[in-house]
Amino acid sequence: MKEPISDQIVTAAGALFYSEGIRAVGIDRIIEEAKVAKATLYRHFPSKDHLVAAYLQDRHERVIRSLQDALEAEATPRNQVRLIFERLYEKADSPEFRGCAFALAVAEHGDSERIVSVARTHKTMVGDIFRGIMSKAQIVGEQAAAHLSLLYEGALATVAVGRDPQAVLVARDCALSVFDSATSVAKPLP
Numbered sequence: 182m183k184e185p186i187s188d189q190i191v192t193a194a195g196a197l198f199y200s201e202g203i204r205a206v207g208i209d210r211i212i213e214e215a216k217v218a219k220a221t222l223y224r225h226f227p228s229k230d231h232l233v234a235a236y237l238q239d240r241h242e243r244v245i246r247s248l249q250d251a252l253e254a255e256a257t258p259r260n261q262v263r264l265i266f267e268r269l270y271e272k273a274d275s276p277e278f279r280g281c282a283f284a285l286a287v288a289e290h291g292d293s294e295r296i297v298s299v300a301r302t303h304k305t306m307v308g309d310i311f312r313g314i315m316s317k318a319q320i321v322g323e324q325a326a327a328h329l330s331l332l333y334e335g336a337l338a339t340v341a342v343g344r345d346p347q348a349v350l351v352a353r354d355c356a357l358s359v360f361d362s363a364t365s366v367a368k369p370l371p
Contacts, residue, residue, distance in 0.1 A: 187225040190215045195236040203289045237299040240282050258318035266353030273346035280341025325363035332356045
């Protein structure tokens with residue numbers, strides 16, 4: 182089954198946006214990579230802003246699906262936290278990895294409410310995943326989940342700048358320490 186034209190455009194544009202930067206990639210380059218006519222691109226995406234938002238939405242869905250896969254692959258909350266960071270490490274340990282696509286997009290287009298909105302929604306949902314893990318571990322309150330989210334985001338940023346994927350493993354160890362501390366406080370002493 183052939184990929185829908187709009188998906189073909191988003192895939193081509195997304196690869197270019199992530200690897201080269203949104204501002205650096207012009208519409209003509211996207212048309213060339215997607216192998217579509219200019220009119221076709223604009224029929225599906227009335228502006229570059231719309232195309233960037235569609236790329237981010239597509240990436241959001243893939244990232245959230247990957248995080249949910251990690252939740253399904255491990256039964257215990259602690260192992261879910263571990264696996265989320267280990268899968269991030271696998272992605273970060275690639276020469277193509279540039280960090281968080283959402284942070285990169287906001288850095289380039291923070292004046293676009295459409296783009297900022299998709300990025301904020303994504304960050305909220307990542308936080309919701311960590312809140313869900315902590316809730317499953319019977320940890321009450323936001324603090325531990327907020328710490329886990331910040332460690333995840335910090336790992337993305339650190340790898341993007343430092344180009345050292347080991348930072349994700351450091352973040353994983355910190356996250357497990359946060360998790361262990363929160364669960365030891367939550368459980369009454371015998």
